[in-house]
Amino acid sequence: MILSSANAFSVLSDGSQARKTGSEKELVLARVVQGGIPVFYCVALQDIDDFGDANANNLKRAIDDVFINKAKVAVHRDHYTAALVSATADGASVNTGIYNGLLTQIKKDGRPWLINIHCVSRRVELAIKDSLMKNKNFTNVKEFMISLYYLFKQSGKFARHFYTTAGCLDVQVYKFKKVHGTRFVNHQRRGVTDLLHNWIVLAQTIENSIANSSQSAVSSAKLRGVLKKLEDYRFMSVCCLYKQILDIVAHMSLIFERNQLLSFEITPTIEITKERIQDLIDSEAPSSVASCGITLEDDSSIKCSLPRTGHMKRKAENREYATVTYSGMKNVGNAMATIKSLKSDVLPSIQQCLDARFSSFSHEVYQHMLWLDPANWGDVKSEVKSLQFLASHFRVTVENAGGIKFDESNLEREWKDLRVTVKHYYRGVKARALWKRVFIYRRNQFPNVCLLAEIVMSVGVSNCTVEAGFSHLTAMLTDRRLNLNHSTMEDLLLVKINNLVWSESDRNDIIEAALEKYMEPRRKHKLDKPSCGLGAPIKRRKRKDSGSESSSDGHDIVNISDDDESVSEMECGDHDNDSSSDDDDDDVVSVDGEGLLQALVDSLDNDEN
Secondary structure (H helix, E strand, C coil), X not given: CHHHHCCCEEEEEEEEECCCCCCEEEEEEEEEEECCEEEEEEEEEEEHHHCCCCCHHHXXXXXXXXXXXXXXXCCCHHHHHHHEEEEEECCCHHHHCCCCXXXXXXXXXXXXXXXXXXXXHHHHHXXXXXXXXXXXXXXXXXXXXXXXXXXXXXXXXXXXXHHHHHHHHCCCCCCXXXXXXXXXXXHHHHHHHHHHHHHHHHHHHHHHHHHHCCCCHHHHHHHHHHHHHHCEHHHHHHHHHHHHHHHHHHHHHHHHCCCCCCHHHHHHHHHHHHHHHHHHHHCCCCCCXXXXXXXXXXXXXXXXXXXXXCHHHCCHHHCCEEEEEEECCECCCCHHHHHHHHHHHHHHHHHHXXXXXXXXXXXXXXXXXXXXXXXXXXXXXXXXXXXXXXXXXXXXXXXXXXXXXXCHHHHHHHHHHHHHHHHHHCCCCCHHHHHHHHHHHCCCCCHHHHHHHHHHHCCCCCCHHHHHHHHHHHHHCCCCCCCCCHHHHHHHHHHHHHCCCCCHHHHHHHHHHHHHHHHCCCCCCCCCCCHHHCCCCEEECCCCCCCCCCCCCCCEEEEECHHHCCCCHHHHCCCCCCCCCCCCCCEEEEECCHHHHHHHHHHHHHHHC
């Protein structure tokens, strides 16, 4: 219903092979605009094994099946073709191949206007990997953090020693996290930040462990190798520069992970990041270590201030800090030359990689979307040309929009009126808040402009929400849930992801529908009459040889009406084969238990009275 009523939407998809089950899954989301706000809906989790191998042809079949055949989502084929304005996936060749990739096939399927997008968050990861990981110094930092992660994971004794040392110094330390994963930038940034924070405490812990002689020969050799790195001031300087670079890039990465990211925001964000990298190149700071809160006391000593144990939970102004020092640093004199060399060689390559990875956003279709932000308003004629360009590019989409007959001749008049309206009523309001108000209160006044705005805002440029869905799925598949049916997994994922965008009425409708389905009769055959004749008319029958109402052996005899002569043997149970059959019209049933029959008789007497 949501997609059927949407004038435009985009498809975002990503595939993953579960480590626990080994099955290939394709998660499909749709981005639509509701009330001027872009929102994501999880539409399906497809099991690719149902379609064959995970190639581009079968992936397209799986996605088409979601929108055309699935009862939960199904839209008309013509609407699915006309309203789809963009498709987003990661950079795998099966998705972005220029000849037969998934996105290419979707575009060739009667959608020449379709915008194919390689996820911008993935581009950031690839750009940083391409530039930083080619340098051995930064590769050594990454490998060092991975080795620390496994050292603490595999040696609980050393981990306890580390936290005991921190407790004796009364300072807060952090667990060494896994830094090798999908999100390269943020994982690496958190890892190097924790490393620099724990640096001095870790070095003292290793010294104490080696001196204690409680470690095996292999463990002692490994610890000496770690300590050698920690005592290298040049290596510490490289770690600090690594953190400075990742701090800059992480800010851009977090912007790209926002759900309401708009396509025209990509290029300015890239330019800002490049300027900050250039400032780091031009910086004449004597050392990168000082920027990370570590001070060089002399040629061999460093110190830093760390929050006391438990004080990170307090507000910043209420925290107390303790100063810790460490002596024995080496290669202090060589650090400056190494940092200057890295700045001049590596940082320009990051700028070049960003330009190369995001060159597609210089395409004219993106340049004609800048009018969506009031901060870019200037020349009215150029803005009207942009509107006309988009109307021409998405001609099929605007002509098939429901509830509005697009009139391009009114675009210029509507745009001028909108500018005047914003000047008097929405001055200083940012783009997202502005269009939300325009869609809610003034859509009838500016129908054509709002339709183009809906198309632009429905373009999805980042797959972060899709990858978050796989994280939810991984959390669901615990060791005790590995046998979940695919349909159950899909339903759980739909509820988990869509819960944030469903309204209260949507939730109530879902609960009522689930309740009705649960309360449906599950028997294949319904009986119109009560089982075993209970509840049918019962007549009290006296024995011929006695005036008493009950037999002498304590059994009561009831006469069941002839109306109930067809009683299902399935309901009544098997009758005794050796019981004698009477030729009388009335069946006689002997019921053990005087109390049960007496209760039925009393109920009948009350009804007759």
